[in-house]
Amino acid sequence: MLASPDNGIPVLRTDDARRRRLVVPILVALVVGALVVALTAAGRQDRLAGSGSTLGQPLIDRSIEAYRSAASADNPDRPGATGNDWVLDGSGLEYEPVGSMGGIMRLAEDDVAFAVSDYPLSKAALDERQVVQFPLAVGALAVAHNLDLPPGATLRLDQATLAGIYTGAITRWDDPAITALNPGTRLPSTTITAVHRSDGSGSTAALTRYLSGAPGWTAGQGALVSWKGGVAAERSSGLVQAVRQRPGSIGYVERTQAQQSGLRLAQLENAAGAFVGPTDAAMRVSVAGLDYAGRDDYVGLAPTSAERAAYPLTVPIYALVERRPARETGARQALDFLRFVLEDSADLHERAGYLPLPGAAVGQIETYWRGHLPYAPR
The missing domain is CATH 3.40.190.10 (Periplasmic binding protein-like II)
Incomplete structure (x- = not known):
């Protein structure tokens, strides 16, 4: 039946109406929640994130800019693209400088594809976290x-x-x-x-x-x-x-x-x-003379030169990736970017204040990938 109107609008006062007033908002909230979860998951898929070392940040930031521009130039479907609006297969590339320890800890999160550190993990820590580490460059x-x-x-x-x-x-x-x-x-x-x-x-x-x-x-x-x-x-x-x-x-x-x-x-x-x-x-x-073959998983790569001209706080910069990541596509993209840092950005290293690894070292590191990462390019 119709009750007295509220603000001139008749209001149904039945049990069904009351139930609808309770159920409809709940259903709307569930639908909105599901959309938020879906959009959040899609957002995570649309980004390729790394985090870690602030010592290595200048190199990573410059390499990201160069990698974006290189990827844009190589994409025939987007001839007018620039490094500022480039996306890789829908995934934005970004780096958060949270410190080496913070980056290593965040690598366990689904939305972080690689970490950067200026100290190596021990063999026990690598096994515990199920990650692989390798050098990217040399800093000071x-x-x-x-x-x-x-x-x-x-x-x-x-x-x-x-x-x-x-x-x-x-x-x-x-x-x-x-x-x-x-x-x-x-x-x-x-x-x-x-x-x-x-x-x-x-x-x-x-x-x-x-x-x-x-x-x-x-x-x-x-x-x-x-x-x-x-x-x-x-x-x-x-x-x-x-x-x-x-x-x-x-x-x-x-x-x-x-x-x-x-x-x-x-x-x-x-x-x-x-x-x-x-x-x-x-x-x-x-x-000079460091062994980049990774026989000890790069645990003992720290320079220990006794030469008079050696700087004692020379620091290798390491990248870390998961052995079996939840998002293999993201892991492959991350490895592609890290290979760019190793192979194609020697001039960026010097402009950012780092030394690139020797050419022979790059080949040894990529051989190491193939032996330790199932998703590494063959």
């Missing part, structure tokens, strides 16, 4: 500082003094231990602020590996350690900003990012007792 970790020095002067540090700075044993720039390494350079009595990464970082792993041989170093080594004092910063961008904002501060970051930010770089004492900066030539000496 720089010790950067915000310190006024006389024109032409370069700060020199060894393991002991740098470890003392990060443990809090050395607190001023004119400390006798630092002045002894820098004869003829007038150092100010400015307080030192040691800036470190707060997130799990391959940069931290490289630095603490270097410092682990210093007397009095007790923090250990790894991507995430317990620092004594200092200032914590998240990601490379946060560390650079923290050093720039604090006169007398010191930190560690990829060399090109430090240079582009206007920070000055220190020379570090190497295994031969020589003080060397992160130049291309010094990096090449550091990695």
